Amino acid sequence: MKNKEPLILVVVVAFTLLTYWLVEPYAHSVMHKHVESENFAYADLAPISKTGNVANGKELTMGAGGCTGCHSITKEGVPAGMDPVTAAGAYGVNPPDLSEAGVVYDAKFLADLIKNPAHALKVEHKFDAAKGQMHPMVAFYGAGGDIDQEVADMVAYLQSIAVTKEQLTPKMAYENACGRCHEMRYENWTQIGEKPSFKFEKDSLAFDIQVLEYQESLTKYMGKLPPDLSMYIRSRNEHFLSTFIENPQAHLEGTAMPRVGVTADTAHKVIEHMADSGDTKRDERASVGMNVMWYILIFAIFAFLWKRSVWKELH
Amino acid sequence: MAHFTKATSVKDWLNQRLAVEKVEKVMASEYWIPKNINFLWAMGMVLAITFALLLVSGIFLLMYYQPHVDLAFDSVNYTIMREVDFGWLWRNIHGVAASVVFLVIYIHMFTGIYYGSYKKGREMIWISGMLLFVTFSAEAFSGYMLPWGQMSYWAGMVITNIFSLGGLHMDGLVEWIRGDYVPAQAFLSRFFMLHVLLLPLAIMGLIGLHFAALRIPHVNNQDGEEIDFDAESKKYLAGDKAGSKVMRFANDFMSKDMMVVGIFLIFFFYLVFYNYSFALDPVNFDPADMLKTPAHIYPEWYFLWSYEILRPFSVNIGLIAFGFAQVIFVLLPWLDRSPNAVPASRRGAFSVWFWLLLIDMIVLTAMGKLPPEGIFSTIGLVAALAFIVLWIALPFITMNEKKV
Amino acid sequence: MHNSSRRGFMGKAFGAVAGVGAVGSLVAMKKSWDPLPSVKAAGFTTLDMTIYPEGELITEKWRGKPIFVLKKTAEMIASQTESQKARSVIVGGSEFMIAIGLCTHLGCIPSYSATEKSFLCACHGGMFNWAGEVTKVPPPRAFDIPPFKIEGNNMILGEVGPEFQAMKDSGITL
Numbered sequence: 001m002k003n004k005e006p007l008i009l010v011v012v013v014a015f016t017l018l019t020y021w022l023v024e025p026y027a028h029s030v031m032h033k034h035v036e037s038e039n040f041a042y043a044d045l046a047p048i049s050k051t052g053n054v055a056n057g058k059e060l061t062m063g064a065g066g067c068t069g070c071h072s073i074t075k076e077g078v079p080a081g082m083d084p085v086t087a088a089g090a091y092g093v094n095p096p097d098l099s100e101a102g103v104v105y106d107a108k109f110l111a112d113l114i115k116n117p118a119h120a121l122k123v124e125h126k127f128d129a130a131k132g133q134m135h136p137m138v139a140f141y142g143a144g145g146d147i148d149q150e151v152a153d154m155v156a157y158l159q160s161i162a163v164t165k166e167q168l169t170p171k172m173a174y175e176n177a178c179g180r181c182h183e184m185r186y187e188n189w190t191q192i193g194e195k196p197s198f199k200f201e202k203d204s205l206a207f208d209i210q211v212l213e214y215q216e217s218l219t220k221y222m223g224k225l226p227p228d229l230s231m232y233i234r235s236r237n238e239h240f241l242s243t244f245i246e247n248p249q250a251h252l253e254g255t256a257m258p259r260v261g262v263t264a265d266t267a268h269k270v271i272e273h274m275a276d277s278g279d280t281k282r283d284e285r286a287s288v289g290m291n292v293m294w295y296i297l298i299f300a301i302f303a304f305l306w307k308r309s310v311w312k313e314l315h
Numbered sequence: 316m317a318h319f320t321k322a323t324s325v326k327d328w329l330n331q332r333l334a335v336e337k338v339e340k341v342m343a344s345e346y347w348i349p350k351n352i353n354f355l356w357a358m359g360m361v362l363a364i365t366f367a368l369l370l371v372s373g374i375f376l377l378m379y380y381q382p383h384v385d386l387a388f389d390s391v392n393y394t395i396m397r398e399v400d401f402g403w404l405w406r407n408i409h410g411v412a413a414s415v416v417f418l419v420i421y422i423h424m425f426t427g428i429y430y431g432s433y434k435k436g437r438e439m440i441w442i443s444g445m446l447l448f449v450t451f452s453a454e455a456f457s458g459y460m461l462p463w464g465q466m467s468y469w470a471g472m473v474i475t476n477i478f479s480l481g482g483l484h485m486d487g488l489v490e491w492i493r494g495d496y497v498p499a500q501a502f503l504s505r506f507f508m509l510h511v512l513l514l515p516l517a518i519m520g521l522i523g524l525h526f527a528a529l530r531i532p533h534v535n536n537q538d539g540e541e542i543d544f545d546a547e548s549k550k551y552l553a554g555d556k557a558g559s560k561v562m563r564f565a566n567d568f569m570s571k572d573m574m575v576v577g578i579f580l581i582f583f584f585y586l587v588f589y590n591y592s593f594a595l596d597p598v599n600f601d602p603a604d605m606l607k608t609p610a611h612i613y614p615e616w617y618f619l620w621s622y623e624i625l626r627p628f629s630v631n632i633g634l635i636a637f638g639f640a641q642v643i644f645v646l647l648p649w650l651d652r653s654p655n656a657v658p659a660s661r662r663g664a665f666s667v668w669f670w671l672l673l674i675d676m677i678v679l680t681a682m683g684k685l686p687p688e689g690i691f692s693t694i695g696l697v698a699a700l701a702f703i704v705l706w707i708a709l710p711f712i713t714m715n716e717k718k719v
Numbered sequence: 720m721h722n723s724s725r726r727g728f729m730g731k732a733f734g735a736v737a738g739v740g741a742v743g744s745l746v747a748m749k750k751s752w753d754p755l756p757s758v759k760a761a762g763f764t765t766l767d768m769t770i771y772p773e774g775e776l777i778t779e780k781w782r783g784k785p786i787f788v789l790k791k792t793a794e795m796i797a798s799q800t801e802s803q804k805a806r807s808v809i810v811g812g813s814e815f816m817i818a819i820g821l822c823t824h825l826g827c828i829p830s831y832s833a834t835e836k837s838f839l840c841a842c843h844g845g846m847f848n849w850a851g852e853v854t855k856v857p858p859p860r861a862f863d864i865p866p867f868k869i870e871g872n873n874m875i876l877g878e879v880g881p882e883f884q885a886m887k888d889s890g891i892t893l
Contacts, residue, residue: 004353005354008353009354012355012422015673016418019616019680019681022680023593023619023681024593027681030685031610031611031685185389186393186397230392230393231602234595234597235597235600235601236597237597278600280396280397281396284403285403285404285407285588286588288588289584289588292584292587293581293584296577296581297581299580300577300578300581302577303576303577304574306566306570306574307573307574310566310567310570311570311571313557314350314556314562315557469827472827473826473827476826481859484893491753493754494752494753494755494758495754496762496784499783501755505752605783605785606780606785608828608840629856629859630824630857630859
């Protein structure tokens, strides 16, 4: 009698793959909007036309630009005016330290942000100056000279004090770009920084209360508490995270989350940090996986040889 | 009283007390299997191996899992996935095996339907198999609650709501099942108990029944041929191994089982290491939030066909259709009125019925996952109606079947 | 003969006694699965009805369930149909739409669009108007109204007051 097994195998595999394709790739492509990446080009923002002067930029940043009124630059010895909890109470969210801003954020974005925060952040639906809804960051209207030159100077200054791209770690990228709104419990990160280990429980609880107070202000500011990102690498895929960071509005129209304006390199590092939190065993999985696959292949070959020797006598 | 003599060997010692040689004969070397079978007959062994994988991986997960609403999510995603050495491996094996076990169950079931292996004394095999399907479904559902993610919570909400039985408004029953007005601590603890104790016990008992049901009628074969097992086994034992129509379970059939298992495990471990997210849904990596429904709620793929039978109708009719889908498979040995226990390919109209049912269930599965809008709603409704019509038509199709 | 029938009777009698025990234990098992007293006791929530802004949907919590509270705008009151009016709850002179914020189909939380003045359930596409009535199936009925009792400007969820009893009797809610 003819051996039907190859045909049966083809039928079983074909129906299995068809079902898989329908419920996984196809169904998910229907359910989720596909957003194409723009490679963090920020094409809607005008390029910086002037060459910045670092020394002049420093003067503006510390003085007439008014940046240090709210922002700390710890690297340059400029401390924060308020602690994070008080600052969040005043502005909704703690204004970022500018030490690494020059490497974390895109230069075009920084320039636009200085001149028109709500525009660069894509939150004009929430902060409409015409309706008197002012963004907590005050726009820079120029210090008397050519405003484009002044902005270019400030950006050049921020770039000059920041670490190099190579020195920026995934953790630094996350803490700078995301960490003031998003907790990451699995990495012990709160919106007001890493939680230290306390000797006494009351100190630990006091810290927790500070976090809660900060979160209360943040919730009021954002509409809801921004989610903890510990497991986001698993609950969202990399493409989603990358395109969401690039432009939250493209995925979720009307969301309170601003466009953070990070560079492609920073976004990549932020996602890597998420993987360091939610998928710590990825390298081990790959190496163990390879070994198991080799072993199981040998197992199958031996099983086949055994079967052949046993069945020789049966035919 | 039995008479014991001084043992001549360890084997003899055991034989006197446990009759190990006899047991070995009954269970393996003189348990006769027809030769005229194909690899689909190895699915039973594949299922046994998959169940063993689930049991072992489950034991290791159980040691660190915390059935508490505030701790469950972190005990899985932090403790097991980040801290426990190889915890990620147990979880991936457990999650993937839970999904793949249903694929193999469906292959096993449709093999039985195709070859008519539920007739002529094999009804108990079919019934015990369907009971296993139901307990496996309950086991899968209760296990899905345990990570306490968004999908756990909302699937728990939606499925327990089914017990209000639509127009009967049995909210008391729903609250009784949950132990609360909504899925909460009582719900999680009791589903944990069901998942790790009561249902596995029931499954193991039913597996015993399923095997026992197989002994008297023997395994079916590829052509539905009636084999005289006594005569054929004598022939085999007399030395005519090649001429006999039967073979030993071990090592003859077992060696083929293991070959199929080997190939299956290549597929299985590929999924465990490189393609596991179909079994570990991304949405369930968001912690349970009772105030926020996920944008799309869908059950795991193996429940989609019956979910889709529930969904396109108004609530009461949907429930009736759903109930129909749950029990109708059990009645197959009686709905099939034909005495022919041969492959579907030789049964004319039944063959058409078989392939239509298979395709209809795949369509239902796909529509169950897709959002219920536009054309998908329509296709889903048609497929759900087709499912019901197919089963109602079965007795009439098979009644007039010619005797082969 | 006599002996064997006596054995048969005693066997059945023993079986009956064992059966009583089994049924008795089932009662205990059933009761052990009931919601605990502490769970039941946590089932009452008091709302101060003076704090709600007009036309804005506020979500409260009762027995772990979301409760929609919508203070009707003058425009809503003016345009409402008889059936929508019948679902209104009047506290301190203001009209409210109060409902359990779960889709009556399979219990998901519909989201409210203030511009469309309607609810959409993401699970199976059911829709409700601002008054909580179904405008698109599968949901079989309007939003359920939680049992309530009015005391001055407060509303106690979980207790049955005369207004709720009237709604229940007329079949507006379950």
